[in-house]
Amino acid sequence: MVDAPERSVSDADEEIMRATYRALREHGYADLTIKRIAAEYGKSTAAIHYHYETKDDLLAAFLEYILDRFVAAIHDVETTDPERRLDLLLDKLLVDAEDHYDLLVAMLEMRSQAPYKEAFGERFRRNDEYVRYLLRTVIDDGIAEGVFADADAERVASALMTIVDGARTRAAVLEDPTELAAARRVTDEYVTATLLADES
Amino acid sequence: MVDAPERSVSDADEEIMRATYRALREHGYADLTIKRIAAEYGKSTAAIHYHYETKDDLLAAFLEYILDRFVAAIHDVETTDPERRLDLLLDKLLVDAEDHYDLLVAMLEMRSQAPYKEAFGERFRRNDEYVRYLLRTVIDDGIAEGVFADADAERVASALMTIVDGARTRAAVLEDPTELAAARRVTDEYVTATLLADES
Known part of the structure; x- marks a missing residue:
């Protein structure tokens, strides 16, 4: 927990x-x-x-603030249907990021400094852990309700975050925000293959 | 081409x-x-x-040197079997990167500067284009030979690079090299779902 x-x-x-x-x-x-x-x-x-x-103290606080806003946005989502909730989580992580493209570019710079600045590394690890926990929970709920196949929720959550982080990196490095929407489709394919496999 | x-x-x-x-x-x-x-x-x-x-001129040349070495390593692979060749490409992109973990950390720093340094951005775009071309070619070969399902090779190649870039970012930011091997399994799942779908 x-x-x-x-x-x-x-x-x-x-x-x-x-x-x-x-x-x-x-x-x-x-x-x-x-x-x-x-x-x-x-x-x-x-x-x-x-x-x-210091500037780094402020920025470490800023990383918490950003996660905070993300969590608040997620909690505002009313639905309890696991499939719909997973969709909305992935939309928040990928589609909505397109509206904050400049922030995404600045965040990659901060992420790249994580190995050198422990306060950054700690926040990024904690944020990642929390988002993976949200994903895992909704996947576990879906498995319990029988709408998702009996998959390893932890592994699926990590795979989805790998796709999310890849899209964010590529959008910034290649200066191409459309990478985010393209990756959203990849998460759908992955969810279909791993969680909805028995429904086809 | x-x-x-x-x-x-x-x-x-x-x-x-x-x-x-x-x-x-x-x-x-x-x-x-x-x-x-x-x-x-x-x-x-x-x-x-x-x-x-300048240092940036040298580093732009270094980015070409790195791709050069990657391409040489790929060309040395003797097999022409598309499935085996795709496996080896993904191994090179993910598994072998674990031996160069410190470089991966430094490369993320350079990637994060791409939006600010045109010479870097240009090299990263070109490198990415070339690696996606290699992936696309082997996928197209597999489709032509009937060992892969009739998928959109360009889209599959981009999805695989998204997983690769996500793993590299996560390995550096979370200081966890095991992200690379974990992502290698995700690429396998994705290849199975999109290219080997009809063989199950």
């Missing part, structure tokens, strides 16, 4: 996170500075340093 | 490429300097600048 991330950011934190989001999309990670985030925040750099000692 | 990259590097170039390879594995991309490459080369930085004006 994995705990959902905490959702208790103050108004100032929330505003700084939104400013970070805009600054990241505008400047990318390598050229991001506290000064540029402060410009988006509309306050001094000191006002940001009051909350976050 | 995509041309194979040229394979005419001088001895000095070859030595500089080997030195770059070692320096990248040792220091990563962000901390790579011409001085560090020169230290591996055993000559002065001037000796390197004689061949490459």
Whole structure:
């Protein structure tokens, strides 16, 4: 069992996170500075340093904020039908990412620094673990209800995340956002092959 | 039709490429300097600048060198059996990468800079195009020989590269080289579902 991330950011934190989001999309990670985030925040750099000692502390908090928003979006989904819920999860992970293409480019930069910055590595691992847990849960529910074939939910969840991460990397590196929608079709093929195999 | 990259590097170039390879594995991309490459080369930085004006010029050449080696390794494979040849290609792309884990970490850093450095973006796009061409060719051969189902070879090749890129990203970001072997099994499942569907 994995705990959902905490959702208790103050108004100032929330505003700084939104400013970070805009600054990241505008400047990318390598050229991001506290000064540029402060410009988006509309306050001094000191006002940001009051909350976050370093840029990396702020960005580690930003990674939690991003997961938080993702989890909130998922929880808002009303359906309990496993097949529909898995579809919506994969839409959130792939299709919706196209609206945040600039963020995706900045996130790949941050991901590439994970082996060098433990705080980043830790957050990315935790986020990945949580999203895989969401996928695994819905797959297990579907197996229990008999709508999915009796597959290894953990393995299927990992395979789907591999496709998701591949699409995100390719969309950024090849500067081609259509990779996301193409990968969404690959996840459908994979789900059909592994979870809906007996229904054909 | 995509041309194979040229394979005419001088001895000095070859030595500089080997030195770059070692320096990248040792220091990563962000901390790579011409001085560090020169230290591996055993000559002065001037000796390197004689061949490459900037670090980025050298690294763009390095990306071609890497593809070159990959293509040479593929051409050495003797079999013409499409199923076996596809297996070997996927082994090269995923299993063999585990032996070069440090390079994979450095390569993700370089990939993340592709949207900001046109010379990198251009090389990554060209490399990806060539590897997809190799995959597509072997799939088309298999379809023509009747060992593969009549699938859209271009789409299957892209899907396989999405899985490959996802595994490489995950192996680096999550610091878990076993992602590569796990993804190799996912490619097998995908090949079975899309190309060997009629044989089950």
